[in-house]
Amino acid sequence: xxxxxxxxxxxxxxxxxxxxxxxxxxxxxxxxxxxxxxxxxxxxxxxxxxxxxxxxxxxxxxxxxxxxxxxxxxxxxxxxxxxxxxxxxxxxxxxxxxxxxxxxxxxxxxxxxxxxxxxxxxxxxxxxxxxxxxxxxxxxxxxxxxxxxxxxxxxxxxxxxxxxxxxxxxxxxxxxxxx
Numbered sequence: 001x002x003x004x005x006x007x008x009x010x011x012x013x014x015x016x017x018x019x020x021x022x023x024x025x026x027x028x029x030x031x032x033x034x035x036x037x038x039x040x041x042x043x044x045x046x047x048x049x050x051x052x053x054x055x056x057x058x059x060x061x062x063x064x065x066x067x068x069x070x071x072x073x074x075x076x077x078x079x080x081x082x083x084x085x086x087x088x089x090x091x092x093x094x095x096x097x098x099x100x101x102x103x104x105x106x107x108x109x110x111x112x113x114x115x116x117x118x119x120x121x122x123x124x125x126x127x128x129x130x131x132x133x134x135x136x137x138x139x140x141x142x143x144x145x146x147x148x149x150x151x152x153x154x155x156x157x158x159x160x161x162x163x164x165x166x167x168x169x170x171x172x173x174x175x176x177x178x179x
Contacts, residue, residue, distance in 0.1 A: 001166075003165060005163075006161075010156060011041045014094060015041065017042070017043060017078065018079070018096075019042060019151065021151060022048055022049055023101055023103055023104060024100065025100040025150070031148065032152075032155075058070070058074055058076075067101070068119065068178060071099045071101050071117035074099025074101060076099075078098060083095055095123070096122045098119070099119050101117055102117070103115055114133035114134075116130065120158040126178075129176065129178055130176045130178060131176075132173060134172040137170055146167055
């Protein structure tokens with residue numbers, strides 16, 4: 001399945017929400033908006049890239065910005081935003097929030113692992129995935145493609161769509177689903 005095919009499926013089922021990515025995952029936003037019907041699925045997409053922007057978005061100053069806990073805070077804030085944007089709408093569609101925080105390949109020396117955490121929530125259920133990349137094997141664009149696939153898969157999961165994009169993980173990398 002291609003990102004475009006999955007985007008079409010996402011736009012074809014009930015459910016709307018907000019997607020917020022920082023550090024990586026921006027290709028997912030592009031893939032979603034490249035297909036007709038985006039307004040049926042996405043209420044808002046944001047990329048709060050500076051630390052202060054992210055702190056303001058979630059409403060607290062995080063001790064560690066690239067963590068599953070921070071991704072959950074982002075997803076919860078995104079769901080709150082979705083509820084606000086849908087307020088007064090006579091639709092009874094389910095709402096969701098997806099949050100992604102990542103540190104991926106860069107042009108400077110950075111301590112720590114290349115990694116990403118993506119969490120989705122609908123207010124009752126939540127899930128997602130985390131990945132730790134092998135810093136020596138992938139470019140930034142390659143890492144972003146994988147993170148973006150995880151973002152798209154998270155939206156599919158919250159909307160109860162079975163199809164998923166492939167997430168190719170090398171033996172030297174780690175991929176954990178958050179349930």
